[in-house]
Structure formats: structure tokens, C-alpha cells
Amino acid sequence: MFEIIDMDLKGIISIPYLKIEANKLTVILGPSGCGKTSLLKLLNKLISPDSGDIYYCGKNLKDINSLELRKEVVMLSQNSPLFPESIKDNLKAALNYHMLPIPENFELREILKQVGINKDLDDKVLFLSGGEKSRVALARVLVLDPQVYLLDEPGASLDEKTEIFITEMLKDICQKKGKTMVMVTHSKEIARKYGDVIIDLKEYSRG
Amino acid sequence: MQELIKLNIIQLSLAYLFPLLLFVILKKRGLKREWELLLATFRMTVQLVLAGYILVYIFAKATLGLTLLSFFIMEIFAVLTVIRKFQKDQMPKGMKRTVAFAIFTGTFLSLIYFVFVVIGVQPWYEPRYLIPLAGMIVGNSMTGVALALRLLLDGMKKNRVVVEEILILGGSPKEAAKEVVNSAFEAAIMPTITSMMSAGIVILPGMMTGQILAGASPLVAISYQLAIMLAILGSVALSVIIMLSLGYRLYFNSEVQLKK
Ligand SMILES: Nc1ncnc2c1ncn2[C@@H]1O[C@H](COP(=O)(O)OP(=O)(O)OP(=O)(O)O)[C@@H](O)[C@H]1O
Ligand SMILES: [Mg+2]
Numbered sequence: 001m002f003e004i005i006d007m008d009l010k011g012i013i014s015i016p017y018l019k020i021e022a023n024k025l026t027v028i029l030g031p032s033g034c035g036k037t038s039l040l041k042l043l044n045k046l047i048s049p050d051s052g053d054i055y056y057c058g059k060n061l062k063d064i065n066s067l068e069l070r071k072e073v074v075m076l077s078q079n080s081p082l083f084p085e086s087i088k089d090n091l092k093a094a095l096n097y098h099m100l101p102i103p104e105n106f107e108l109r110e111i112l113k114q115v116g117i118n119k120d121l122d123d124k125v126l127f128l129s130g131g132e133k134s135r136v137a138l139a140r141v142l143v144l145d146p147q148v149y150l151l152d153e154p155g156a157s158l159d160e161k162t163e164i165f166i167t168e169m170l171k172d173i174c175q176k177k178g179k180t181m182v183m184v185t186h187s188k189e190i191a192r193k194y195g196d197v198i199i200d201l202k203e204y205s206r207g
Numbered sequence: 208m209q210e211l212i213k214l215n216i217i218q219l220s221l222a223y224l225f226p227l228l229l230f231v232i233l234k235k236r237g238l239k240r241e242w243e244l245l246l247a248t249f250r251m252t253v254q255l256v257l258a259g260y261i262l263v264y265i266f267a268k269a270t271l272g273l274t275l276l277s278f279f280i281m282e283i284f285a286v287l288t289v290i291r292k293f294q295k296d297q298m299p300k301g302m303k304r305t306v307a308f309a310i311f312t313g314t315f316l317s318l319i320y321f322v323f324v325v326i327g328v329q330p331w332y333e334p335r336y337l338i339p340l341a342g343m344i345v346g347n348s349m350t351g352v353a354l355a356l357r358l359l360l361d362g363m364k365k366n367r368v369v370v371e372e373i374l375i376l377g378g379s380p381k382e383a384a385k386e387v388v389n390s391a392f393e394a395a396i397m398p399t400i401t402s403m404m405s406a407g408i409v410i411l412p413g414m415m416t417g418q419i420l421a422g423a424s425p426l427v428a429i430s431y432q433l434a435i436m437l438a439i440l441g442s443v444a445l446s447v448i449i450m451l452s453l454g455y456r457l458y459f460n461s462e463v464q465l466k467k
Contacts, residue, residue: 046464048374070377077375081368097378140376180238 001148001181002043007052012038015052015204019043020182020197025174027195028184034205035079036184043182044073055063070096074146078184080137082119087112087128088121089172094140108143114169115139116162130157138166142173149174151183165186167194223248257337265334274332278318278341282311285349292353299457299466305450306352309365313446314341314348321438343414344436344442347399351443352450355395359454362387370458371465380463384455395447399440 002020013035020026020043026034041047042054045066052174054061082090088108093103108121109139115135119128125136134157141149154170155163167183171194174181185191191198234243265273287306318341322328328336346356363370366387373383406412407429414435418428460466 044375046371048462048464067377067379070375070463074377075375077372080375081372094376097373097376097382124235144377199463 001057002182004042004054005053007042007054009035009038009042009047010050011206013201013204014206018199018204020180022180023174023178024196025171025181025183025194026197026199027191028182028199028201029186029188030189030201030205034201035133037152037200038203039074039113040152040182040184042151044070044075046075059144066188072146073148074141074144075150076138076141076152076154078156080134080140082125082133082136082140084124084126086122087117087119087139090125090136090140091121091143094144098144100144103143111139111143112136114142116165130164130199131159134158145177147179149179149181149183151181153184153186155185155186156189163190170194208347262334262338265338267332269332271332274334274337277334277338281313281341281345285310285314285345289349289353289356293356293360298360301457302356302454302456305453305457306356307449309446309453310345310348310352313352313444314345314442315439317442317445318344320441321434325434325438339414340438344439348442348446348461349441350357351395351399351447353450355391355447356454358391358394359387359451362391363455363458367465373463374463380456380459383465384458388451388455392447392451396440396444399443402438403436406432441463 001022002018003021004015004018006017007015028039030036038047042049043056045061045064048061056064056073061069083093088105090110091108092102092182105121112119112121115138117132117135118141125133128136134154137150138154141151149170155166158166167190170183171182173179183195189192226244230241230244233244261277265277289306289310290303318337320342321344322331322337327338331337363384368389370383374380402412412432415425415428415432418431419425460467
């Protein structure tokens with residue numbers, strides 16, 4: 001799905017060659033500051049490398065329109081900020097940016113259930129707990145149903161049990177719907193148990 | 208019409224009692240503003256006296272060239288005043304040019320409309336009309352653009368994470384900057400709207416006061432005041448919207464990424 005060739009991001013990471021396979025859950029490990037977030041941002045063109053090339057489905061990212069790319073390759077950012085409105089407004093905003101129709105409420109509720117949130121669509125996100133907020137952010141990405149998921153520590157603010165629940169749900173989507181996922185995590189256990197491929201970014205880090 | 212009472216030098220000097228009074232108060236309270244007050248009083252006096260003589264000259268000549276020249280000088284001063292206010296700020300490349308373009312275009316279009324369509328004075332460049340009107344329009348646009356720019360710079364800085372999040376979610380630069388741009392626009396036109404709200408009740412606007420003092424009928428004075436306030440509103444809104452809708456783009460590159 002992605003191929004990285006001779007890529008260098010000044011002083012952060014340098015990757016001679018790396019392939020990220022389609023329809024698999026690739027897990028990115030590595031110490032804080034080693035460039036995991038930067039790698040994800042490179043993959044959806046939120047930043048560009050200083051040199052070298054990244055290919056998506058055989059096409060050079062340089063030749064792909066950023067907005068088009070981000071419709072297919074969707075990123076859940078680290079500590080993703082929510083818009084200070086209702087849960088539904090947050091899901092709607094993402095759908096609007098992707099110019100997708102707004103599904104019926106029961107479909108949206110289904111997605112909330114998937115991330116283990118037992119709240120009303122009209123509840124304000126301001127009053128949610130930290131872990132709930134992070135899962136609304138995940139729901140905001142799931143509702144887009146993209147081909148590729150870039151997930152930056154989706155389990156960061158969750159307890160162990162919830163993190164496993166979320167990871168299993170993601171793995172399930174990956175397998176049943178044939179999606180490609182690149183997930184950053186700090187948990188070696190999660191990586192070992194769920195990752196089809198594990199990349200330790202430390203070896204590419206220039207930090 | 209009653210003749211205007213001309214102030215002689217002694218009468219005018221008596222008015223300087225006010226800044227003198229303030230000077231004494233500042234001094235007594237140990238507030239460090241007294242030199243600023245003196246400088247401001249001095250500058251105002253010199254600038255206005257000079258402006259008076261220059262205007263007498265320009266009005267007497269009443270040529271197109273001189274009128275346009277004064278207009279351009281006003282524009283340049285307005286642009287420089289705004290830019291100087293932001294010397295210490297980090298601005299994206301191209302912002303100064305954008306400010307200049309916005310002030311110039313916004314004021315020019317409103318002034319042209321006002322002079323040709325609304326008052327239709329003959330000849331159109333009659334400096335007695337054009338210069339005071341231009342001064343008011345340019346001055347207000349300048350304040351509006353400065354306010355909007357302050358809010359744009361601060362807003363893009365403070366909301367950087369949210370702006371980037373919208374890009375991450377597939378939004379366009381326009382969508383990402385929308386919130387910041389909208390609140391800057393609102394805040395920048397609010398002073399003008401507020402002054403419209405209070406016009407004639409709380410204060411008699413400066414131009415109207417001047418005309419009435421000069422012996423014009425209050426009805427003539429208000430018709431001019433109405434027209435000029437609407438022109439100011441148009442000019443401020445136009446300059447601000449031009450500045451904002453070009454300015455936010457400077458934060459993004461052609462790859463739809465937020466610049467560093
Ligand atoms: N825009 C940027 N400009 C300069 N340096 C940056 C930029 N973004 C990130 N960095 C630096 O690159 C390094 C890697 O950052 P990155 O966010 O990718 O780390 P990470 O592996 O995701 O860390 P963490 O696990 O703490 O989230 C850090 O040292 C960071 O300071
Ligand atoms: Mg990170």
C-alpha cells in the first residue's frame with residue numbers, strides 16, 4: 001500500500017526502504033520523540049519529506065492531490081481535539097469535510113457502540129471523560145470508513161481493558177472489511193498480539 | 208447663514224489648558240505618561256497646522272494630480288501605520304503586501320462609488336469633497352484592517368492544533384481557517400456598527416459637528432453623515448474581507464499543509 005524509498009525528514013527520521021502492506025494491521029513502536037507521529041503525517045501528506053519518495057498504491061505522493069489523498073488515507077491524530085459541540089456535530093463535521101452524506105442516527109449510534117461509548121448523540125463533548133473524548137475522536141474517523149487508517153495511539157488515554165476492546169474492534173474491521181491500518185502504540189503486548197507486522201521506528205530515528 | 212466665529216491665537220491657546228491640566232494630574236500621580244502627552248499634543252498641533260496650509264493650497268489649485276497625490280499619500284500612511292504596529296509579530300510571508308492591497312482596494316472602490324454614484328460632485332476630484340471623505344474612509348479601514356490582522360495572527364497561532372486537525376480530517380484551508388477568519392471579521396466591523404448604533408444619540412459624529420459649526424443646516428449635515436457612515440461601513444467591511452480572505456491562505460502551502 002505504501003512504499004518509502006530513500007526518504008529523509010530532516011533530523012527526525014531517515015528511511016532507506018520501508019513497505020507497508022495492504023489489508024494488514026501494521027504496528028509502529030518506538031520511544032517518545034522517535035518520529036512515529038511524523039511518519040503518519042508523512043503518509044497522508046500533512047508534512048512532506050525533505051528528500052526521497054513515498055508511494056501510495058504505486059503512485060508518488062508528490063503527484064497526488066493532498067485533499068484527495070486524505071479522503072482515502074484518514075488519520076486519527078494523537079490527542080485529537082474535538083470541536084466543542086455535540087458528539088453528533090463532531091461526526092457530522094468529519095463527514096462534511098469528506099463531502100459524505102450524513103447517515104441516519106441509528107447508524108451513528110452503532111459506531112458509538114463500536115467504540116464502547118454509551119452516550120446520546122446530542123451530548124456535548126465538553127462533559128465527556130478523557131478516555132471518552134479519545135473514543136469520540138476514533139468514532140469520527142470510523143464514520144468516514146476510509147481505505148487506510150493511520151491511528152496515532154488510539155489507546156493512549158484508556159485503561160488496559162478498554163484498550164484491548166478497541167484494538168480488537170479495529171483488528172476486526174481490518175480483517176472483515178479488508179482495510180489497511182497503521183497504528184502507533186506504546187504497548188509491546190498489543191503490538192505482539194494484534195500486529196500483523198511490527199515496525200520498530202527506533203532504527204530509523206535520527207532524533 | 209451666520210458667519211463662523213474665527214478663533215484667534217489667544218482663544219486657541221486657552222484650549223491648551225486641557226492638556227496642561229492632564230499633565231499636572233499625571234505628574235502628581237507619578238504616572239509615566241506625561242512625556243507621551245506632551246509629544247502627542249505637540250505632534251497634533253504641528254501636523255494639523257501643516258495639514259491646514261497644505262489643504263488651503265490643494266483646495267486653491269483643485270487639480271486632479273494634486274488630489275490623487277494626497278489620496279495616495281493617505282493610503283501609504285495608512286498601510287505603513289498598520290505594518291508598523293505588527294513589527295514584532297511573526298507574520299507569514301506576503302502578509303504586508305496583502306494588507307496594502309486590502310486597504311487600497313477596499314477604500315478605493317468605496318470612495319469611487321461614493322464620489323461618482325452617491326454625491327456626484329463636479330468635477331469628481333473636487334478636493335474639498337474628496338480629501339476629507341477619503342481621510343475618513345481610509346482612516347476607518349486602516350483601524351478595521353489592523354484589528355482584523357491582530358485577530359487573524361493571534362487566532363491562527365492559538366488555534367493551530369485545531370486548524371491542523373481540520374486538515375487531518377480532510378478539510379480545505381478555507382474550512383480549517385473559517386472559525387478564525389469569521390471571528391476576526393466580526394470583531395473588526397463591530398466598532399463601526401457600534402458607532403452606527405449610537406450615532407446622533409450619544410455623540411454627534413465629528414464631520415456633522417464640523418458642518419454644523421460651519422453653519423450648515425443640521426439636515427444637510429445629517430444627510431452627509433448618513434452617507435459617509437454607510438460608505439465607511441462598506442469600506443471597512445470590504446478592506447477587512449479582502450485582507451482576511453487573502454491573508455489566511457498565506458498560512459498554507461500548495462500541498463494543503465500548514466506552514467511552519
Ligand atoms: N514540525 C516539526 N518541526 C520540527 N521538529 C518537529 C516537528 N514535528 C515534530 N518534530 C520533532 O520530531 C521528533 C519526533 O516527533 P514525533 O511527534 O514524530 O514523535 P513521536 O514518536 O510521535 O513521539 P511520542 O511518542 O511522544 O508521540 C521530535 O523530536 C519533535 O520535536
Ligand atoms: Mg506521537
